[in-house]
Amino acid sequence: MHQSIPATNEIALVRSGSKRTLLQVLKDARERIQVNDDELDEARRRRDLLAGTLKSEFGxxxxxxxxxxIAHGDALTPLTDIDLGVVVPNSDGSYGPYGRGPAELQERAAAAIRTAHKEEFPNLRVFVGGRKRSVYVSFGDPVDPNVADFSADVIVALDCWTGSGLWIPHYDNWDRSDPESHTGLVRDAAKRSEYNYSRTVRLLKHWARRHSKPLCSWNIKALGLDSLTDSMNQLDGMLAWFDYAIGDLSWRETPDPADVAGAISIPGDRAELVTKLSKARDKLADAISFEKDGYHVLAVEALASFFNDKDMLPPPETKAVTAQQLQRTADMRAARTSRVTVGDRPQTRNRTPTRSWAP
Structure with missing residues (x-):
């Protein structure tokens, strides 16, 4: 069982003398990994261009x-791609799991994109075939100058006539999913939580990116739908997410929140994933506890270790960390000593001397 950690809203920085709380440190770190407005505007413009082309092609x-x-509101910098889909009319059932595969529709989408956008993007390349789900669009022109390219994953889908959701490509066949409902669920969660959901998910996605991506972004978001429902801050939000994720993944893979597709797969062993999440959770809990006890330098050092990204959250100087570790050790020793009072010592009775024999 995890140790209960108090809410962080009113934790003061007693010994550091700093006016910046751990939440402020985290806010600064979060702002370093979020996408700027110019990048978002250009990414949305390109997405809208592709959407218009697909709409024209399929009627x-x-x-x-x-x-x-981008649609979910949790994009990270550098921004490298966009995701969109087109649902193609299929009234006669020519396509689908009992009809033709997605290749013909994907080729139509690719050809339309090449024709419509090659002039604006001379280095545009569009790939079909050999991919699990999407038509891959490489613009050959990044929206972030620090990366080499910007791309789009385009899904050609069909309405599912046997239930809710869509049929989406799975190589040469079709899988059932509901990406439209997924986006709706995420946006609703963001609004209900006063956007704590989106901000916390962004931080968790960055944590995963810095730790070999032990689970995919969609799995992070799906677990957050049940654990990030309140307007809590991001420290409490991350802790709540880890507690929920560890408990849920301890016995199952995460179900599809739309209840259409199968469980969300994880890239490795589930038990190993739970162990990794538990270790990360403990580092985060240490940071919160250190601040509660007034050890701000140790709190920031623990939070920096949690994220493992010096550009996003630089750790304190080693000298300052060592000094506060020594201070904490001295404080703990003093606290133990002060607990040993007269009342804690073994008690003895007053004895009246007696003879061990009678005259």
Missing amino acids: ADSRTYVNGS
Whole structure:
């Protein structure tokens, strides 16, 4: 069982003399990994360009949808891709699991994108085939100058006539999923939590990115739908997410929140994932406890160790960490000594001397 950690809203920095709380440190770190408005605007513009092209290609009865980090409000910098889909009319059932595969529709989408956008993006390349789900669009022109390219994953989908959701490509066949509902669920969670959900998910995605991606972004978001429902701050939010994720993944893979597709797969062993999450949770809990006890330098050092990214959250100087570790050790020793009072010592009775024999 995990040790209960108090809410962090009113934790003061007693010994550091600093006016910056751990929450302020975390806010600064979060702002370093979020995408700037210019990048977002350009990414959305390109997404809208592709959506318009797909709509024109597949007709008035088709519809497009958005998915992924930009649509969900949790994109990280550097921004490298967008996600969107087009739902193609299929009234005669020509396509689908009992009809033709997705290749023909994907080729149509790819050809339309090449024709419509090659002039604006001379280095545009569009790939079909050999991919699990998407038509891959490489713009050959990044929105972030620090990366080499910007891309789009385009899904060609069909309405599922046997239930809710869509049929989406799975190589040469089709899988059932519901990306439209997924986006709706995420956006609702963000609003209900006063956007703590989105901010916390962004931090958790960055943690995963710095720790070999032990679970995918969608799994992080799906677990957050049940654990990030309140308007808590991001320290408490991350702790709540870890507690929920550890408990849930201890006995199952995460179910599809839309109850359409199968469970969300994880890239490795589930028991090993739970162990990794538990260790990360303990580092986060240490940071919160250190601040509660007034050891701000140790709190920041623990939080920096948790994220493992010096550019996002630089750790304190080693000298300052060592000094506060020594101070904490001295404080703990003094506290133990002060607990040993007269009342704690073994008690003895007053004895009246007696003879061991009678005259």
